[in-house]
Amino acid sequence: MKPEPAMQVKSINALARGLEVLQILQSSGALTLADLHRLTGIPKASLLRILKTLMERGFIWQRMVDDAWAPSFSLAELAGRMDRESQLVEVASPVLAALTAEIEWPSVLAVPRLTHMEVLETNAARAYFDQIALGPLGFQVNMLRSASGRAFIATCEAPLREAILETLRRSDRPGNRMARSADYVAQVLAETRAQGFGLRDPDFGGDFDRGRAEADDGRESLGVAIRLGHHVPGTLNITWTRRVLSRGRAIELLVPPARRAAEEIARHLMRPGVSQGEITPEAG
Template sequence: MRVREYRVKPIESLGRGLQVLHVLQEVRSASLHDLHLATGIPKPTLTRILYTAHQHGLVWQRMVDGAFLPSHTQRRLEPDDDAWLVEIASPVLDDLSRRLQWPSVLAVPRLDYMETLETNSSRTYFDALPPRPRGFRVNMLGSASGRAYLAFCSRQEFDAVIARLRHKEGAAHGLASDDEALRRLVQSTRERGYGIRAPDFGGDYSRPRSEVDDGRESIAMPVRPQERVVATINLTWRRQVMSTTGMVQRHLGDLRAAVAAVEERARAAGLGG
């Protein structure tokens, strides 16, 4: 389509804004420095452009690494694209951290492990998680997040994950070969409504708490906009500060409300089915 010629000057600021949006559409996520290198636009100007675009729902910023991304409403989603989930969950996690001051992590199931997508750790006051990159692998059988997923996912998903884990070597996957222990794990987690860490899990993927201990405990709940579990959200804290029972009494309701908010936002956007 050819636009007729008009005797007017183009809006340079709009042109710069559209240039930034075009770059984000192409690269999918970028830091402020990345955008500066790609466009040549000074960083103060870029900051104003990005803030304005955010105010209009065109871009958003991930907490875990500070990257800017185009809103899911502005692009075509790929079948395995998790960006929409992070975009929807980030403001909920941000609000949760402001109220509780303990960190949370949004994680998604992969073939036989959980992968972290977002965390509000940088916004917490009481305690922050050790720096970990986006995409950090979390043990499925030992972590609260993995156990929450296993307890509430479909039977087909559960069987597929356990079958993969049974072919892996190492004590970290030993539980996968104990059918009775797995049954008790699923039953107790469903009765509670949330997952807790295994007693010997200290945060490391493969080594037990006796070798590596991050000094934490966690609880986690599944995110299910429809019937399928698409993610988990946890709440983690220093073990020396509070017991699991104490955390559940104080803040399980807050975690449950955060999960419900993410589920509602996903349903409203027609996502997560």
């Protein structure tokens, strides 16, 4: 039996009305039941059911002062973060494309979450050495053991760094256990800052939790922070194969173009008219 064409599939009226109410609240800021009834034409009894459902899901809340309904801060913040990250990817994508044309090795754009870095973009498909499959989008990268994570945590603002480290210290994931070692963390931060870029932990083979003896992708990576003043919206990472390039030779060849690319992304983001709102790490 052939699937029914999308245009012939019936829409869900209740969902459509709920989305309409949510969109109106997002654009208006706060509205009373009477306001929503006037704007949508939806019966008040139906509106109350929609509003109750949206509130239970955390999308909206109700003020006491006038009983008006308003979109939740978390929803607005999520939408804002998605906008900022979309802007970051839009700016970074052509820079990553030019970078891989120059160095031939693949690279990744990653952004911070509270417990890890997350891949937002990669030029791996365009790299000459395309046997290195990076990503996929949404891939979680270890914060303290990866090059990307080290580049970020050594460069970000101190209050944010401490919030991340405290979360990692409470984590029960094997890959985060070294966060509980103050000496290890201090060494990672000192080495990364002295270098000006992040390198993988010697025992990190690409797997979030397992060491190189159990999981080794045969690669090395370096990470460079994208800096907007004191704010770091993300990092740029370059990955290569250990059997082709030694770490020392790779640093010599790849750090300068990686830094230039990160600086170019930052320049584009800081142009007049481009929002410089922070990308805040989300719990994950």
